[in-house]
Amino acid sequence: MTTKRTKSSFRTMSSKRKLESIFLFVTGRCNAKCAMCFYAEEMDKKEPDLTFDEIKKISETAGEINRLWISGGEPTLREDLPEIIEMFYKNNQVKDVNIPTNGLKPERIVEWVTRLRKSCPETNFNVSLSLDGFGKTHDIQRGVPGNFYKALYTLKLVDEHFRDDGKVLKNIATVITKYNIEEIQDFMLWVFARFHTSTHTIEAARGMTRDDGVKILTESSLRKIQDDVAHIYSGYADRMVQETSGFRKPITRFFYLGFIRTLYNVRASNIDEPTPWGMDCTAGETTLVIDYDGRFRACELREPLGNLKDYGCDVSKVMQSDAMKQEIEAIGHGAKANCWCTHGCWITSSIVFNPSKMLGMVYKGYREMKKLNRPIVFDEEMLRGMEEKYGLDREKLDELHIGKS
Ligand code: SF4
Numbered sequence: 001m002t003t004k005r006t007k008s009s010f011r012t013m014s015s016k017r018k019l020e021s022i023f024l025f026v027t028g029r030c031n032a033k034c035a036m037c038f039y040a041e042e043m044d045k046k047e048p049d050l051t052f053d054e055i056k057k058i059s060e061t062a063g064e065i066n067r068l069w070i071s072g073g074e075p076t077l078r079e080d081l082p083e084i085i086e087m088f089y090k091n092n093q094v095k096d097v098n099i100p101t102n103g104l105k106p107e108r109i110v111e112w113v114t115r116l117r118k119s120c121p122e123t124n125f126n127v128s129l130s131l132d133g134f135g136k137t138h139d140i141q142r143g144v145p146g147n148f149y150k151a152l153y154t155l156k157l158v159d160e161h162f163r164d165d166g167k168v169l170k171n172i173a174t175v176i177t178k179y180n181i182e183e184i185q186d187f188m189l190w191v192f193a194r195f196h197t198s199t200h201t202i203e204a205a206r207g208m209t210r211d212d213g214v215k216i217l218t219e220s221s222l223r224k225i226q227d228d229v230a231h232i233y234s235g236y237a238d239r240m241v242q243e244t245s246g247f248r249k250p251i252t253r254f255f256y257l258g259f260i261r262t263l264y265n266v267r268a269s270n271i272d273e274p275t276p277w278g279m280d281c282t283a284g285e286t287t288l289v290i291d292y293d294g295r296f297r298a299c300e301l302r303e304p305l306g307n308l309k310d311y312g313c314d315v316s317k318v319m320q321s322d323a324m325k326q327e328i329e330a331i332g333h334g335a336k337a338n339c340w341c342t343h344g345c346w347i348t349s350s351i352v353f354n355p356s357k358m359l360g361m362v363y364k365g366y367r368e369m370k371k372l373n374r375p376i377v378f379d380e381e382m383l384r385g386m387e388e389k390y391g392l393d394r395e396k397l398d399e400l401h402i403g404k405s
């Protein structure tokens, strides 16, 4: 089955700012203990999750939104997640849903996405699987022995079920830390070669992490990694254009590569110290973060501004509240802006609300990616060599039919 993705990213290309994305932390529970988790302290508070009825009120008062970024905790631990997403489809005409997972519930994620593809046919789903490195590296970073092979199993299942479904994006998300920095290039190549993934995002650890000392990136080390893996993104662009036709092919390639490079450039320039993005951050105007217990924020990295429950779970009231207005004022705009960070989700969200700046930045990014492009070279011998070098279990890989002869 090949189904075209609904174009929503550029539907928002306008300077008119309105709530476009909700980041909904559906649970404060998690079955992993990631070293770089920025949410560990919040989850430790062990407040009850928002109830379904509270989330219903949120959905009913949010109006039309383009994107629903599910977050947590581990979203697959929230039993009624499919019903929640279906509610946003019905009430909010949501076009893109991002479902991150640590991959510890393989069958569940496939069962749910299968159901959601039927019940929300117009929506694009981005299944974003966390994979942080080869075998032990991943398990150490995630704090769960055996997580790596389970996550690979999840990836295999998702790939088998949705391989030809253009409305299910299969993203791999890797957070760069002291544990995986030395193997990140090999790992990205291995993932690209072994699986039919749609894209592979790399993130810098952000916020207050569970373990001190995992953040070791500098601007120059991050830029080097980004340059070294640029050709792999060209490979992903090739995969992406295969799913499009005619004049869309070069446009898809241009925006995918230009966008990734813009995002990565902005992020790299903020690693050592906060540096203006070259555009406004629209946190609090176009985005709303809702913590699992109902507290709300303009973005994940700023402090909570109150609790939705004190506003009857009414999103329109929260967006008009003095607390949110003061927060937007504090973040500032243009020359008066004073808050910058490395957070990819907000950089991405903000780019589309700054269309005049965006085209120039994306064009520059695309040109840089073109210059950095080189052939992606691998063969079975090389991949097997990597699997041996990083101590992967051949039997387990064979069971998963990964590189099985
Ligand atoms: S990063 Fe995600 S998967 Fe890891 S402990 Fe935090 S919430 Fe759980």
Ligand code: SF4
Pocket (backbone or CB within 6 Å): 281, 282, 283, 298, 299, 300, 301, 302, 331, 339, 340, 341, 342, 343, 346, 347
């Ligand atoms: S720049 Fe970063 S920390 Fe500041 S408001 Fe935007 S997303 Fe939040």
